Amino acid sequence: MGQKKLIKFAAIKEYENVLEYPQAMPGKWEAFFLALTQLKNNTKQGSPSIHVDELSIQEAKHPLVLELACGRGEYAVGLGRLFPHQHFIGLDIKGNRIWKGASIAKRDGLSNVAFVRTQIDQVTSYFAKNEVDEIWITFPDPQLRFSKAKKRLTHPKFLRLYQSFLKAKGIVHLKTDSPNLYLFTQTVIELYGLNLITATDNLYGTDFRQSEKWEDRFAIKTYYEGLNIASSNRIHYLSFTLDKELPIELDDVLKEKIADFEITETHDSLARNGKQAME
Numbered sequence: 001m002g003q004k005k006l007i008k009f010a011a012i013k014e015y016e017n018v019l020e021y022p023q024a025m026p027g028k029w030e031a032f033f034l035a036l037t038q039l040k041n042n043t044k045q046g047s048p049s050i051h052v053d054e055l056s057i058q059e060a061k062h063p064l065v066l067e068l069a070c071g072r073g074e075y076a077v078g079l080g081r082l083f084p085h086q087h088f089i090g091l092d093i094k095g096n097r098i099w100k101g102a103s104i105a106k107r108d109g110l111s112n113v114a115f116v117r118t119q120i121d122q123v124t125s126y127f128a129k130n131e132v133d134e135i136w137i138t139f140p141d142p143q144l145r146f147s148k149a150k151k152r153l154t155h156p157k158f159l160r161l162y163q164s165f166l167k168a169k170g171i172v173h174l175k176t177d178s179p180n181l182y183l184f185t186q187t188v189i190e191l192y193g194l195n196l197i198t199a200t201d202n203l204y205g206t207d208f209r210q211s212e213k214w215e216d217r218f219a220i221k222t223y224y225e226g227l228n229i230a231s232s233n234r235i236h237y238l239s240f241t242l243d244k245e246l247p248i249e250l251d252d253v254l255k256e257k258i259a260d261f262e263i264t265e266t267h268d269s270l271a272r273n274g275k276q277a278m279e
């Protein structure tokens, strides 16, 4: 591992706004953010860190929003600025990327923004039933190969995980430059009868921007968004709720439906270049 990465990995271990594979957090995020705010207000007294094991469970008073596959956490930080009375957590496995967002949140005193370094596959270990209000999935790897479809973060396999902690009316937002991931997610929504709220294959197009559906939070830009890896030159956006059961039996039907999707993007190879550029 490069020297710069090692320095960032070491730094986030000392950051009170980053937790790595935290234990016993379900139901305690309200208390965690309260402690983070107190720490910010008491910096002169120099409280060194938050002891997660000492947090008491508190009734949630602030909406809790997750950014999955957050990378540098532009959405967690950007939403944290726009909505100071909500709490935001970015999740990613890469500590050097999380370091960026966590450093900005610390520098700017955003005590409503935190990060968890973990595998998204383990996300159910960190949140209690109904603890989460919204989920943003921002420019995830589209996993274009048919054999990798189950790794797509909007595959029912993942949606079932999210259901274990997302409120019934909680919204999932997907922002992607990949027409294939957009089409795949639309197929999932349709097949499982989920409630589609908004879908556009041109988020920044004049029609959508001038429509009543436009919201300021859509304009937050992420690092990968800037790379235009899918070369689609269009940002696709979908939002939907997960307030229905997702029958396992339908997974085979989904597999058949998506087998026909044509692979038109070169995301995988370009993603590797993008990754190199970031490291």
Ligand SMILES: C[S@@+](CC[C@H](N)C(=O)[O-])C[C@H]1O[C@@H](n2cnc3c(N)ncnc32)[C@H](O)[C@@H]1O
Pocket: 068, 069, 070, 071, 072, 073, 091, 092, 093, 094, 097, 118, 119, 120, 121, 138, 139, 140, 141, 222, 223, 224, 225
């Ligand atoms: C294409 S990048 C997008 C990053 C960021 N959202 C952006 O738009 O700039 C995908 C991110 O997902 C993370 N990731 C992929 N699979 C993951 C997993 N299973 N668990 C945690 N993070 C994962 C990667 O580390 C990477 O930072």
